[in-house]
Amino acid sequence: MSVSSIYQVIIRAACTTVLLLAGSAALAAAQPKSPAADATSAASASGSIAANQTEISLATLGNLSGPLRLAGAAVARSMSIPLSAREQARDAVLHLVVSNSVSLLMARSQLAVRINDRTVAQLQLSPRQPETTADIRVPVDLLRPGYNALTFAVAEHSTENCEDPNSPELWMEIDTTASTLRMQTELKPLTPTLANLSDLVDPKQWSARSIAIVNAARPDNDQQLASGGLLAQGIALRLRYLSATPRVLDAQPGTGAGMLSGLALTPLAGSDVLLIGARDALRRYIDPQIAARIDGAFLGVYPKPDDARHFVLVVSGRDDAEVNRAARAFAHSELPLPRSSELVVGEFDESTLPRWSASRTISGTAPWSFRQLGFTSRTLRPQDEVNLDVRLPADIYAPEDAKVTLDMNFSEGARMREDSVLDVRLNGRFAQAIALDQTQGAVIRHYRISLPLRDFHTGQNTLSLRALLVPSVSDRCVFRQTDNLEVTLLDSSTLTLPDASHYATLPDLKRFADGGFPYTVPHDGSGLAVRIASKDHSTIAAAWSLMSKLAQSQMAPLTSAQVTFGAPGAGRHTVLVGATPALPLALLDHAPWSPGKSISVMNSMGGSSDERSGSWFNRHWDALFDAPVHAAPIGDTLRGDLTLSQQLLVMQYRDAAGRALTVLTSASADELLDGVSRLVEPTYWGGLDGNVAVLSFNHPGLWTAQIGDTYETGTLGAMEWLGFSLSRHPWLGYAALVLLLAVFAASTSLLLKRYHQKQHRDADQ
Template identity: 35%
Template sequence: MRRFLSLMLALAFMSLNAQSAELSLPLAKLMRSPGPIELRDQADEYALSLPVPERWQVKSARLVLEFASSNALVAERSQLRVQVNRVTVAQWRLEPKATKRIETVSIPPELLVAGYNELRFSAAQHYTKEHCEAYASKELWTEIDPARSRVVLEYAASPPPLSLARLAAVFDKKLPQIQAALLYPNPLDEADLIAGGLIAQGIALRSEYAPFGFALAQAEPELGPGPIRLAWPKEQDAVLIGARERLAPYLDPQLLARITGPYLGLFADPRTPGQVLLVVSGQTAAEVRQAALAFALLRFPLPDAHETVIAKVDFAPFLPYQALPALLPGHTYTFAQLGFATASRQGLDPEPLELEFFLPPDAFAPEDAEAVFWLHLAYNAGLRGDSAIEMRINGVFERAIALPETGGAHYRDYRILVPLRSLRPGRNRISFHPHLVPAVSGECVLLNVEPLKVTLYQDSRLTLPAFSHAARLPDLALLAAAGFPYLDSGDGSGVRVYLLDRSPDTILAAWQWLAQLARLNGLPLPAVEFGFDAPTGPADLIVIGGQVKKLPALFQNSPLKLDDPFLSFLYPAGWQAPPQPWWQRWQRRLFPTEARLLPRQVKVQQTGGLGELAALVSFQHPAFSRRLITALLAEGPIYPAVQDLTRPERWAQIQGDLVFWRKGADTLHWQAVGEPFYRGRADPALRLIFHFAHHPWQWLAAALLAGFALAWGLYRGLKRYKKRHHPDAEEVAP
């Protein structure tokens, strides 16, 4: 649940000044999925988590709640209660004549602590005072509107602790948005690009799912007290990056003398309480880069000091996919290894039991390959025979587990077979939803919900089938889900960022994009190369540019072409069946398959351009087969568009091989129009399976040839045997 909580502040309104600020937070931003909050039956509840950053001192808080309830409720016995961290702060009768209500309640600031605070809504609902009633009657409901309901916080910023062990409080994932100014002495060179990219990745890794962004500015000296002689933007934390000699105008001599190697130091802004400066330096450009890598890796509360000199960073290369970390083919994992701890659920429809794991984005196996779940579970006596546990994969129903024994049961190694194709590339969420029904129920019957219990144990196991690695590219959905293929190596080896210009806007866009990939990877990408010149060697490229009028020769395979003053684009024009030669028609008779419909496009060349739109396009490298180019392009500033695209709700929409979007719009537009190619590291057997799965007629031809060769070999062998051992024997006619 918590991994989704930082989404709650992405679009919240915030006004900030030196004394206090106010945040208005819709409840919808605290929810995993959209939709109203529904409280049903005689008793029901719903809980949210309200994050409060460590740097905030909450002065006041209030909840504005808009809700509706059934007009069949009896007010004397029906109420809605609100609790904060299990303390009741408000309760209202549910009046049948006032079905739509707006209520405001103050929340004592002392109830809200730094971290995640539980906000719980509980409803008791009845439709009669004197007669017995059905527990789950359809008339028993209350509905909260999370889009119009909100929490309003007034707070003041407090100085964060000046300790490298507390960097999580500086770049706090519970902040409305993590925003940092990256300051450089002029000029900015390619070594600075690498160090700045690692700093951006380190900030993004700490933000988890919270929005993040950066500003790039030239460092300006300013005399003042303390070791820092630098002016930086107010109301922003800042990072000063550069080798020791280049930072001499901004740091006092005593601090410069302490920079004897890769250096990290955290300092307070004497002008603006609550703001901090992180100094990333070293004696050489290589040491600055090492310090930046150390910053990206220091996500454990050590060292507990405001500065440190890094002696060495051992960042050994990973095996493919293991930085993510992805599960290995043919292996068995306990649920405990996947982060699940033994847990129980109680009630009619309790919260689901969930676990997550990461599947390689290019996993390929035969169609009949199956993953096996070996469940260790128990359920209590007193359940009706139609009780069940619903198993969902990524929110989609997959299987049901019957709980038929009214006396309860304990299952060990309860086997569930799941087709591997039901799992998706990248992150998968498996959820078990208990639906428990008491053995005795009905009107005028005391409903005993205490025995409604089920437990799932952490020694349950998941066994994956053997699979290989092969994928069809370009596919931006694989990039959005798992950074494929740019995260294969785990450290960015074989990846080069090609910047079409040297503007701060383009540099920030590159840092933002790499920070997003690092967040998917869970680790920084120190081996990624940067450059302003067109690369010549084999590499997977990321091309970024704003103010683009004409594209370089690398884009000859791109479905989008910009050649000033013309733009060429393939517009969708319905669907068409691909032409079928005679052998494919015979193939369909021998191997019945689903009819294929391909999108039909019409190429239009025109003088109109992208305008306010930005484009994300992916295609095969024209000079190196099986190498991918992914480009982010705009005719205006590119960084605001890239920052908008990395918002979680926007990122989840990416697919196809060509995406257009406009900053601030709710949806993006995509197509799959480029020429596909295949890439992978399949072992020989699965490589053949993968090939023949897409070309079954070739399998038939190979089988016929193999059969003919075998028959011919047997014929020749038998003829030689006869000639050698029975030369005088005559053949007998049948």
């Protein structure tokens, strides 16, 4: 066969193959597809994007502020690797930066890295190379949905014989800032149900998170605004410790797909969707069969038609009241929902929670068991530590000598040395120690210790219990028994507060950040009104994001809060959110700042609140004598014509009705949303203080100041009021003492004079 003949055969074969492939493609295109195939192909089409890759430091992962130090002959420390149930881990690499003592024996010293108790790597600790860097590939099949234990276990030795296991040269450190975990994950196609909503909105998710609240029509009344705000709160409560500002959009008609047959899906690409509106308003956007099933307060969750890796939650009803009831059901993240995709919500009672019950906030004089504080009985080994979250009301007040009582139930092992203790720390500071000096072991009931209430913060406190256990024999070259070094702390132990009042000084943005005070009293938001200054999406989203943070701070939704474009209801504390040009000027009459008005303050960027406020006399001198002292955030003066460009201004003051009014404003609605989104992050939210704060987009940190007069809220008895006044204004006590001394001196002088006159009169007679 000639060469030309061979070429002709090859060309004919190639043409035949092309025609066959084209025919197959046309035939496949003509075949009908099932919805599941549609969703899968859509997921493949939009999701052939590379898996999401995220890198996080071990300091962030373990909530650590410094290096992780492992000291001793054998010690282990763990932290958690979160993984969402809606994700598939594709790759994970642990980058470690380690330092160790130069006194270690290389042949007998090593660091083992474990995932869920499976050893994945061992590093030799060498005195010749005390700085080690390693990249460890983590087998992804060991990672399961939930929290995975990442354990660092070290064995350290400095000599072959007669070694002290607590010798100071036995140490190594992991640089938690430079050490990172890099995870590559991708979202899995979903088959969602209402029962697993918390898996759909999950703080453990590594992949980028985008959530859109889509209104069937722009909210135009209080009930519609409140319903959208409840959806945002439901998202925040499921994210628990993460902040998320959802996008707020109006539904746009278009050629959709699947159950969103009439909705334009392009603006919602890559987002989970919460679609809210009354049934008649939603008909044009959703599948008619779904609309027909909306015969009450309705919740329905489905895979997103164009991308099955995301979900659509439909929140609807026949009218606004039913939509609001469905939104309230979603906002209560603790409410059990069925393992089905749809539900018509009947009536449910939200009034059973007493005041101050949200997020285990404790008050009253009844004992609170450790079980109620979220602790379960646990056995502690040497150096083990447990933490209890103790949340106090933001306005708790008691005399200076008031005590918090811990009634401890525990058992201790036998044959421990008498200097073994259970160390008690409050907010990282040593408070007391419980002696574990029963050499025969013991079961202890009702061991009581007292801590001053003044050492507790309002809001969140951390009570730490650490076991410092020592073996009875510690001589060199002697076998040491350590398996007996155990203490079991029982969750029947209790914490009891003293008799206290609810009384506080306002305005105070710190109390506002700690627990939403005074807006979250009561916790259902019946004392809160959120006034939105304009009807654009950005301002609405900013208001809903702030409400989400307040709900998250107390871990309970504000189901009775009023959200309005108009005037708030009587008797409610108000939060006003809006761009500066849209703010009602009448509400700024008593504000520390308003357009055209200058502020006299002392610059207070950084430093403690005591440093910023100074003494009572200094803080009130200007108010008494009208002496202006000009200062400003990020500059020399805070002028009345401040534009607030690239800044968010937060201020709290008492309005004309005597209620708390907090204003959040910026130069424009878009900057307002940007500023609120930054403010609700823990870095800035925890820095709120005083009654005026300015967040600058171009500068790190938060500027705060206390401007103007303060006032008290709550009730006190006569003696408690006297003690409170003297603690707030100690110079009054000094003045009263001087007055009493003067009265005593004058009385003594008068009595002595009379006595002298009497004695001399008797002598003269």
